[in-house]
Amino acid sequence: MFDWREWLHRLNYQPLLYFDHNATTPVAPAVRAAMAEALAGCYGNASSLHTLGRTSRGLVETARRQVAEGLHCPPERVFFTSGGTEGNNTVIKGVFAARGGGHLVTTQIEHESVLGACHQVEAMGGRVTFLPAHPDGRVRAADVRAALRPDTILVSVMHANNETGAIQPIGEIAAVTRAAGVPLHTDAVQSYGKIATDVDALGVEFLTLTAHKINGPKGAGALYWRGTTPFQPLIFGGDQERKQRAGTEGVHQLVGLGAAARLAAGRRESEFRRLAGLRRTLVTGIRRLHPDAVINEAEPGHQLPGTVNVSFPGKSGLRLLAGLDCHEIGVSIGSACTADRIEPSHVLLGMGIPEERALSTIRLSLGSTNNRLSVRFFLWALERVLRTDPPGFAYLDPHHLTAEVIRSPATFLVDLRFPHERLLAPSIPGARLWSPFGFERHIPEIPRDKRVILMCATGVLSTGSGYRLASSGHGDVRVVFGGYSAWRGLNPGLVERLAAEDAAGGRRPQE
Numbered sequence: 001m002f003d004w005r006e007w008l009h010r011l012n013y014q015p016l017l018y019f020d021h022n023a024t025t026p027v028a029p030a031v032r033a034a035m036a037e038a039l040a041g042c043y044g045n046a047s048s049l050h051t052l053g054r055t056s057r058g059l060v061e062t063a064r065r066q067v068a069e070g071l072h073c074p075p076e077r078v079f080f081t082s083g084g085t086e087g088n089n090t091v092i093k094g095v096f097a098a099r100g101g102g103h104l105v106t107t108q109i110e111h112e113s114v115l116g117a118c119h120q121v122e123a124m125g126g127r128v129t130f131l132p133a134h135p136d137g138r139v140r141a142a143d144v145r146a147a148l149r150p151d152t153i154l155v156s157v158m159h160a161n162n163e164t165g166a167i168q169p170i171g172e173i174a175a176v177t178r179a180a181g182v183p184l185h186t187d188a189v190q191s192y193g194k195i196a197t198d199v200d201a202l203g204v205e206f207l208t209l210t211a212h213k214i215n216g217p218k219g220a221g222a223l224y225w226r227g228t229t230p231f232q233p234l235i236f237g238g239d240q241e242r243k244q245r246a247g248t249e250g251v252h253q254l255v256g257l258g259a260a261a262r263l264a265a266g267r268r269e270s271e272f273r274r275l276a277g278l279r280r281t282l283v284t285g286i287r288r289l290h291p292d293a294v295i296n297e298a299e300p301g302h303q304l305p306g307t308v309n310v311s312f313p314g315k316s317g318l319r320l321l322a323g324l325d326c327h328e329i330g331v332s333i334g335s336a337c338t339a340d341r342i343e344p345s346h347v348l349l350g351m352g353i354p355e356e357r358a359l360s361t362i363r364l365s366l367g368s369t370n371n372r373l374s375v376r377f378f379l380w381a382l383e384r385v386l387r388t389d390p391p392g393f394a395y396l397d398p399h400h401l402t403a404e405v406i407r408s409p410a411t412f413l414v415d416l417r418f419p420h421e422r423l424l425a426p427s428i429p430g431a432r433l434w435s436p437f438g439f440e441r442h443i444p445e446i447p448r449d450k451r452v453i454l455m456c457a458t459g460v461l462s463t464g465s466g467y468r469l470a471s472s473g474h475g476d477v478r479v480v481f482g483g484y485s486a487w488r489g490l491n492p493g494l495v496e497r498l499a500a501e502d503a504a505g506g507r508r509p510q511e
Contacts, residue, residue, distance in 0.1 A: 017329045017374050021213075021367030022162050022190060022307060027256070028215035028368070034259040035217065038252040046249045047240065056251045063258025067222050070265050071207065072198040079241045080254055083221035084189040085113035086234065087208030088156075090223060090245070091185045092117040094231030095154045096126055102153035103127045107139050108350030110158055114187055115346075118156075127151075133351045136298045137166030145176045154229075155184050159202070160191040163334045163347040163363055165307025166298040167195065174203025183229040189213055189221075193264030194272065194304060205229050211253075215368055216260025220253040275366050276305035278375050282364065285379040286310055290386060296348065296361065306366035309334075309348075311357045315386070318342060318460070319393075320362050322467035323385035329378055332363045342459070342482070390470035396453060396478035398487040403494060405453075406430065412447060416456040416465060417484060425488060428455075429498045436461040443472055451476045459483035 018026075027035075038059055044052025046060050061075070068075040081087045092114065096102065106118055108130045118128045129147045133139050139157055148155075155177050160167045170186050177184040183205035188197050192207075193214035199207055205228065210221035225231075225244075238246035264271075286293050286308075296309040312320065317333040324331055334345025344358035364378075405411055406428060415422070415431040416439065427433055434442050436456055446452055452474060456462035459482050466479040480487055488495065 022365035066258035097232035141172035165304035211257035393470035
């Protein structure tokens with residue numbers, strides 16, 4: 001049977017397929033056009049009283065109304081921010097500061113901006129309870145009720161999870177917090193524009209959102225505040241946003257946010273149905289290719305339509321990401337490299353998923369760039385990646401990158417860190433200093449009779465480069481696990497000793 005996907009592959013046609021819309025989204029053409037018009041003709045300061053200033057102010061207020069329509073709230077309850085991270089920090093640290101201390105309740109599956117703000121509250125003397133999620137990725141209102149204390153000043157629970165797509169029971173949680181007289185904040189960065197976000201139906205005091213998850217620009221977001229719970233502003237120095245957020249408004253950014261909000265509202269229901277259909281096709285195909293695959297999801301009706309979080313037992317999520325990237329397909333993993341190991345997703349661990357399974361997980365998030373054809377091509381590429389994991393690729397324990405290995409004539413060492421990273425920490429003498437984004441053009445220079453050792457800052461970027469190199473036929477490719485930071489921490493002083501030896505011998509790193 002004729003296989004058009006194999007035919008395209010043999011022609012070296014590699015469509016760039018984006019399955020990472022929960023990370024960010026491309027700016028929609030209509031949004032770009034609105035922003036360009038604002039940039040071209042509305043350069044006045046929105047706080048100025050002259051005509052140009054009033055014109056800019058009109059655009060800002062139009063954007064405010066457009067965002068408010070998606071929340072079903074009065075426009076004056078919407079305050080602009082630079083995005084979700086600022087909004088979350090404003091609420092959590094602002095309420096804590098206004099109350100002069102107290103206890104907060106949140107969950108273990110929140111976005112890092114919420115967790116980071118809560119850890120900052122702890123550093124300032126506050127107390128925080130981090131609730132685990134259930135295996136379906138959802139928190140229960142009863143768990144929130146049990147965590148409340150007399151000194152609880154805020155509960156923060158996200159509306160929809162960025163890794164699993166599980167929708168939290170915010171309305172039920174709001175009933176609990178309202179009865180206790182505790183304000184509720186929800187991070188709606190992943191839900192706004194995708195599902196209903198009526199603030200009265202949700203019952204929240206605060207809600208945060210951002211533009212770049214709904215085909216708008218990065219650097220623009222909004223905070224909904226019901227107005228009954230005081231908070232201390234995060235940024236001082238001006239009267240903008242009714243003295244709640246100082247700083248001259250980026251008019252074109254806010255125009256982009258408003259245009260994206262209007263676009264999302266107009267197509268929300270049809271896009272929900274379209275993405276839900278693509279998700280069903282994707283999940284069915286994955287289970288056919290890998291029957292042991294586990295979809296980490298909530299029950300129907302409690303799941304974002306475009307998010308597929310899937311574990312492949314016995315596989316490495318990082319290697320799957322690298323293999324798919326070789327086919328120009330962008331997915332993500334929730335894991336992160338730390339000093340000497342890859343940390344599994346805190347979200348999956350917070351759901352009680354074992355570490356080994358969490359490390360075998362990738363996330364696919366569908367959006368405006370995806371269609372039935374892209375899903376079919378993804379499944380074709382996934383089959384190849386699952387079947388043809390290159391045998392010449394492996395990780396190297398940072399303990400084993402010794403001076404003897406580095407000096408060996410059988411070693412070809414490549415430093416794939418960025419220039420600014422090399423300024424902060426010196427390169428290993430004798431290493432090739434290449435950019436991870438220009439690695440492919442150097443592949444012909446790499447000898448096939450040597451062990452190639454690749455090292456980036458954390459081990460993530462070099463994994464993709466190593467996978468590509470091994471896939472091109474190199475039979476002995478090693479990636480330093482945890483990257484330079486792990487190796488340097490386990491081998492203190494070795495770089496300096498090797499550098500001193502090289503200086504004495506007149507050797508220098510190779511560009």
